[in-house]
Amino acid sequence: SAVISQKPSRDICQRGTSLTIQCQVDSQVTMMFWYRQQPGQSLTLIATANQGSEATYESGFVIDKFPISRPNLTFSTLTVSNMSPEDSSIYLCSVVPRANEQFFGPGTRLTVL
Amino acid sequence: GENVEQHPSTLSVQEGDSAVIKCTYSDSASNYFPWYKQELGKRPQLIIDIRSNVGEKKDQRIAVTLNKTAKHFSLHITETQPEDSAVYFCAASYPGNTPLVFGKGTRLSVIA
Numbered sequence: 001s002a003v004i005s006q007k008p009s010r011d012i013c014q015r016g017t018s019l020t021i022q023c024q025v026d027s028q029v030t031m032m033f034w035y036r037q038q039p040g041q042s043l044t045l046i047a048t049a050n051q052g053s054e055a056t057y058e059s060g061f062v063i064d065k066f067p068i069s070r071p072n073l074t075f076s077t078l079t080v081s082n083m084s085p086e087d088s089s090i091y092l093c094s095v096v097p098r099a100n101e102q103f104f105g106p107g108t109r110l111t112v113l
Numbered sequence: 114g115e116n117v118e119q120h121p122s123t124l125s126v127q128e129g130d131s132a133v134i135k136c137t138y139s140d141s142a143s144n145y146f147p148w149y150k151q152e153l154g155k156r157p158q159l160i161i162d163i164r165s166n167v168g169e170k171k172d173q174r175i176a177v178t179l180n181k182t183a184k185h186f187s188l189h190i191t192e193t194q195p196e197d198s199a200v201y202f203c204a205a206s207y208p209g210n211t212p213l214v215f216g217k218g219t220r221l222s223v224i225a
Contacts, residue, residue: 001159031210042202042215043157092156096210100145100164104156 002027002097004105012111013083020079021108023093028073031096034066037107038089046091049076083112115140117205119216126193127224134219136203137185143205146179146186147213151200161188193223 003026013019023032032049047055047068055068070076080087093105116139126132138146147162163170163177163186170177174193179186190197200220204213 031212033212042217043213045212045214048212100147100206100210101159101162102147102206102213103159106156 001101001103002029002095004093004095004103006093006105006108008108009106010109010111012113015084015112017083018079018081019083019110020077021091021093023076023078023105025074025095027097029095029097030073032070032076033094033096033102034068034076034078035092035094035104036089037092043092046078049078049093080110083110085112088112115143115205115207115214117203117214117216119203119219121219122217123220123222125222125224128193128195130193132188132190132193132197132221132223134188134201134203134221135185136187136205136216137183138205138214139184140205140207141181141184142207144208145206146177147204148175148177148188149202149204149215151202151218153199157202190221193221195223195225197221198223 005024007022034046035043037043045058046061047057049070051070067079090107092107094102119136144165149157150160151157163179174191176189200218202218203216206213
């Protein structure tokens with residue numbers, strides 16, 4: 001499996017502000033995804049972070065709200081923009097180092113006041 | 114797109130008993146079915162997976178079965194232990210390195 005780190009691990013933010021979450025992998029991976037896990041819920045895919053091109057967003061998620069960067073094959077960022085309390089969630093990046101097997105970063109626990 | 118249903122949402126078993134969690138998927142094109150265990154405050158951990166060319170896979174106390182015709186797959190945990198207590202998620206994905214679609218999760222409690 002890959003070693004995945006995320007920063008920050010948690011944050012408390014004021015509504016209307018933005019937070020950028022970083023995801024770093026110890027090896028080059030083609031596929032990197034961002035998921036959201038709301039309290040007590042399952043994981044929902046936000047977008048696929050494509051290296052060298054724009055991210056592909058799932059229904060209900062838009063680039064203006066969740067801009068994503070993927071400058072290389074080991075790093076990606078997700079920004080949560082103009083935050084509201086409804087954005088309070090755990091945000092997880094994941095990678096697929098081989099044949100469908102997907103591994104998750106430790107997550108970023110975001111609380112918006 | 115794919116849709117994954119998972120049952121039950123909660124499950125309590127006595128230590129040493131078996132636990133079974135079931136999932137159904139909607140799209141016969143899906144060919145990869147992993148199971149994740151998530152302990153409180155931790156990331157989901159891949160515990161076992163199965164591909165559509167296999168009917169059953171076992172790893173020590175855990176096993177997964179797949180019925181492609183009925184489009185359902187199940188997780189079986191035998192000789193449960195208190196440390197098996199967690200939320201378990203099933204998922205499905207299409208061929209290639211595609212994103213996972215998750216079930217809603219099952220909270221398993223193993224009572225000592």
